[in-house]
Amino acid sequence: MPRSAGASVMLLNYLKIMENFTFCTPTEFIFGRDTQRHVGLALSSRGASKVMIVYGSERVRESGLLKEIEDSISATGIPFVEFGGIQPNPTAESVRRGIELALKENVNFILAVGGGSPIDAAKGIALGAVYPGDFWDFYCGKETPRFALPVGVVLTIPAAGSEGSGNSVITNEETHQKISVRYPGLLRPRFAIMNPELTMSLPWNQTAYGIVDMMAHIYERYFSNTSGTQLVDSYSEAILRDVMDQALSLRMDPDNYDARADVMWAGTLAHNGLCGVGKAEDWSSHRLEHEVSAFYGVAHGAGLAVIIPAWMQFCASRNPDKLWRFAINVMSVNPAGKDTDEIIQEGIITLKEFYHDLGLTTNLRTLIGGEPDIEKMVRSLERNMGKTLGAYVPLSMDDCAEIYRMACEG
Numbered sequence: 001m002p003r004s005a006g007a008s009v010m011l012l013n014y015l016k017i018m019e020n021f022t023f024c025t026p027t028e029f030i031f032g033r034d035t036q037r038h039v040g041l042a043l044s045s046r047g048a049s050k051v052m053i054v055y056g057s058e059r060v061r062e063s064g065l066l067k068e069i070e071d072s073i074s075a076t077g078i079p080f081v082e083f084g085g086i087q088p089n090p091t092a093e094s095v096r097r098g099i100e101l102a103l104k105e106n107v108n109f110i111l112a113v114g115g116g117s118p119i120d121a122a123k124g125i126a127l128g129a130v131y132p133g134d135f136w137d138f139y140c141g142k143e144t145p146r147f148a149l150p151v152g153v154v155l156t157i158p159a160a161g162s163e164g165s166g167n168s169v170i171t172n173e174e175t176h177q178k179i180s181v182r183y184p185g186l187l188r189p190r191f192a193i194m195n196p197e198l199t200m201s202l203p204w205n206q207t208a209y210g211i212v213d214m215m216a217h218i219y220e221r222y223f224s225n226t227s228g229t230q231l232v233d234s235y236s237e238a239i240l241r242d243v244m245d246q247a248l249s250l251r252m253d254p255d256n257y258d259a260r261a262d263v264m265w266a267g268t269l270a271h272n273g274l275c276g277v278g279k280a281e282d283w284s285s286h287r288l289e290h291e292v293s294a295f296y297g298v299a300h301g302a303g304l305a306v307i308i309p310a311w312m313q314f315c316a317s318r319n320p321d322k323l324w325r326f327a328i329n330v331m332s333v334n335p336a337g338k339d340t341d342e343i344i345q346e347g348i349i350t351l352k353e354f355y356h357d358l359g360l361t362t363n364l365r366t367l368i369g370g371e372p373d374i375e376k377m378v379r380s381l382e383r384n385m386g387k388t389l390g391a392y393v394p395l396s397m398d399d400c401a402e403i404y405r406m407a408c409e410g
Helices: 005-014 035-044 065-074 092-105 116-128 204-222 230-252 257-271 284-296 300-315 321-329 340-357 364-368 374-385 397-407
Strands: 028-031 051-055 080-083 109-114 151-155 167-172 177-182 191-194
Touching: 028 035, 028 257, 035 065, 035 109, 035 151, 035 191, 051 065, 051 092, 051 116, 065 080, 065 109, 080 092, 092 116, 092 167, 109 116, 116 151, 116 167, 167 284, 177 284, 177 374, 191 257, 204 230, 204 257, 204 284, 204 300, 230 257, 230 321, 230 340, 284 300, 284 364, 284 374, 284 397, 300 340, 300 364, 300 397, 321 340, 374 397
Parallel strands: 028 191, 051 080, 051 109, 109 151, 151 191
Antiparallel strands: 167 177
């Protein structure tokens, strides 16, 4: 590849050999048309004796989906209670109310219906319902959980990948903290029912946010200094290319079942750990974005669309290797006659254009409708993550402030 001598020396300081790994994904994925009708069987076969259905907006009721789920569960004789109203960026307060209901009703299985927000809230409830203290202890790092109620999913928004991961992200509005946890042994759903037809009624902006989020889940693993991961990198690139192609197809034809199915399955593959096996992961962009959505209430995918290009721009001169490959293999930049920096810059521009084609902004000021308080976000970031962030290019808090400033010019 075209690379300057200085960049080659810098790269040698970062490279690490492929790491040992354990990969176990016990979630059963039940995929295809009308699969939501099998939720009762999925629950009964896993010993559910009383179920809490956790969902977000009333759209799942108005669409008739909730009735289908209720009928399927009722046909098995399993009693259930419902806990709705989970908002985007689910809050600690809503999780605590869910825990209270779960304990009162003595449920032994949590069923999330919706996208990442109800699923993340369901996981928080699953942790807190078997813990005598405050569930937030697990998110702020005070305690490590040993038990959780089992969780199942009926997915309606492909984005977060939470249907196949052991991760959960909750916002504490009192402390302005948005924190993720990763407990794959406890929080991976026992099953995920995935019918692409359920996503056809989504507003376009939710589809677009989901596409940005699932691609970001791959970036956080793809941009790694671990060598010897050719296979993992190659299928990560293939998933990214496919998502971009199908996203543009959906922009023109929202009812395209095959495109919906590809995007839905890609969201799962992006975050179930497959794209990170044997690699040192990064997660800087997600943690930078969590401060944006915690303070300004924007959708996670919308925040990532402004943070990721700025993060790439910051890293371009410091660790160009994977950015060069990304530009060529994912963004289809023709490298002929161009040096490394020209290739990378064209790749970043092409990514921004893709986000714009989705109807999203890449400018932080435009996103939040004003001037961000960068100092406040950085202080919160340091409180939550410490003085350094990431692995592909380790970031100081000053570096993080610079990325926020660059995002304002996007």
